[in-house]
Amino acid sequence: MLAGHRSPLTDLYTGEAEALFLAGIPGAAADLGLGGNFVDAQLKLRASLQAPLRDHVDRLRTRFHIDAPGWYAEDTDAPFLPQVAGAVRAGRVLAVRYRRWKEPTDVERRIAPYGLVLKAGRWYLVAGPGPRTYRVDQILELQLTEEEFEIPEDFSLTAYWTDHQASFHARLHGGDALVRLSPDGAKRLTGAAARALAANGSPEPDGWTRATLPIESLTHAHDTFLALGAHIEVLEPVELRARIADTVARMAAHYGAVPPASTPSPPRTPA
Structure with a gap:
């Protein structure tokens, strides 16, 4: 480019202006100590736009808000x-x-x-x-x-x-677990487990689904699967099934739960 050449921002297309205003994350700029610079840059960019496009971008900024962390993310203090x-x-x-x-x-x-x-x-x-x-x-x-x-x-x-x-x-993928999931249990899976269910899940006559899910470790799988309550049954590995059964039995003892009168069915064997 020639020395001193400048490209006016008045030629921005609508999509280009939208992308520029939505791409920046104010929280990230503030974390880096650049919050004021971020605001000033957006004001200068806005002022350079033609009136119709400026009004459009103003409306856009009121209708989109970027909040990157998950719902249960811990607040992390990074003073440095x-x-x-x-x-x-x-x-x-x-x-x-x-x-x-x-x-x-x-x-x-x-x-x-x-x-x-x-x-x-x-x-x-x-x-x-x-x-x-x-x-x-x-x-x-x-x-x-x-x-x-x-x-x-x-x-x-x-x-x-x-x-x-x-x-x-x-x-993280330290092994696999063979499980059965109720329809509600299947809906609650996320991430790698949900992808594995979609790839190898096999429907069963009672409406449940049999699938092999990746697990990080027996301890992590124990805690994760317990969160699904009665919507999951672990078939393998046997050690994981035994751990969960022991935890459920101790929980029942804490709450004084009475076992059902009917005889429980024997454990299912892997297909």
Whole structure:
């Protein structure tokens, strides 16, 4: 482009203007310490639009609201997020004290912040060496150093995060469980379990569905399947079935439940 050339924003199509105003997430900008900049940028962009398109965008902003975190997401306090974002922009090494899940829990690291990712309302820092992924809300102390760094030329934040997610989900799949689900139980499944049900579910004469579902671990599956109450029956693995039966029996004892008069049917065997 020629020096001094400018492209006026008055030539934006309706869809283009809609995309620009809906793409930004005010909460994310505020988290990064850029809330004021975000508002100013939107005001300048709005002022540059022709009157009919400006009125259309104003109506649009009153009809769409982006709230990324899930309903039961915990509020995470990440007080060092603006400083981390500043280090990402400046290309400066950080000295941090970080809390992880395994022993020793509190560790000290010198890391090169490559980029930030916002996932389901939680901020993650991708940093070298490695690179590795850090939860920003688990940074306990932070110091910005004078040391600069260069991001490897072959590094892509988008590609890294895609691979990281795939690896994470692969680690979660620790085995499978053969189950029967009532119609209501089938409707309550989400994520990988719902996809597995759709792929291999087999209807049975009583209206229930038999399916093989992926599980992370026996403990996790025990807690997850109990949440479905009487709408699920675990057939395999036998250890998981026994764990759930034991928990249900102890719950019945707590509540003084009286067992049904009829003789319970024997456990079903896998087809």
